[in-house]
Amino acid sequence: MLNFNELIVFLNKIMMKMQSKVLSSIQMLDGNICEIVFKDKVRIELNDMAEAFELVNSFTNHLPVKKLVITGANTEITKEARLFGHEESLKVKDNVIAEAIIVHSLYQKMVINFYSKFIKDNYPTSYFVDVEKAKEWLKSIPN
Numbered sequence: 001m002l003n004f005n006e007l008i009v010f011l012n013k014i015m016m017k018m019q020s021k022v023l024s025s026i027q028m029l030d031g032n033i034c035e036i037v038f039k040d041k042v043r044i045e046l047n048d049m050a051e052a053f054e055l056v057n058s059f060t061n062h063l064p065v066k067k068l069v070i071t072g073a074n075t076e077i078t079k080e081a082r083l084f085g086h087e088e089s090l091k092v093k094d095n096v097i098a099e100a101i102i103v104h105s106l107y108q109k110m111v112i113n114f115y116s117k118f119i120k121d122n123y124p125t126s127y128f129v130d131v132e133k134a135k136e137w138l139k140s141i142p143n
Helices: 004-019 046-060 079-091 106-119 131-139
Strands: 023-029 033-038 065-070 096-102 125-128
Touching: 023 046, 033 046, 033 131, 046 079, 065 131, 096 131, 106 125, 125 131
Parallel strands: 033 065, 065 096, 096 125
Antiparallel strands: 023 033
């Protein structure tokens, strides 16, 4: 039998999967890490990015977490969605302890490099190609 909090998390996951065109899953991992997985082969538009931020904020209940963002393979993001993401990152800076982003391509690496420079004063951000190394880095950052 699930307790109330586990039931809410479970229902949020089901709702997120039914609603999101770009997110595959959101879950909490050990070490206060919120793992956000984007779908492969999608084009992230402005509305998709707004939805992703809303789903993550709802899932975490706006509490401070370390974010592990796993970009989708062969996924692209529009300029409008990138700019929105930068602005939203500034708004949620008190809810993000650190952010590790998994990239799959040179294009994604370039986008994340720009993003990292934009928010570097708000919280530590780094990109990785290896999920385990990203998790280790996040766990090394104090809550």
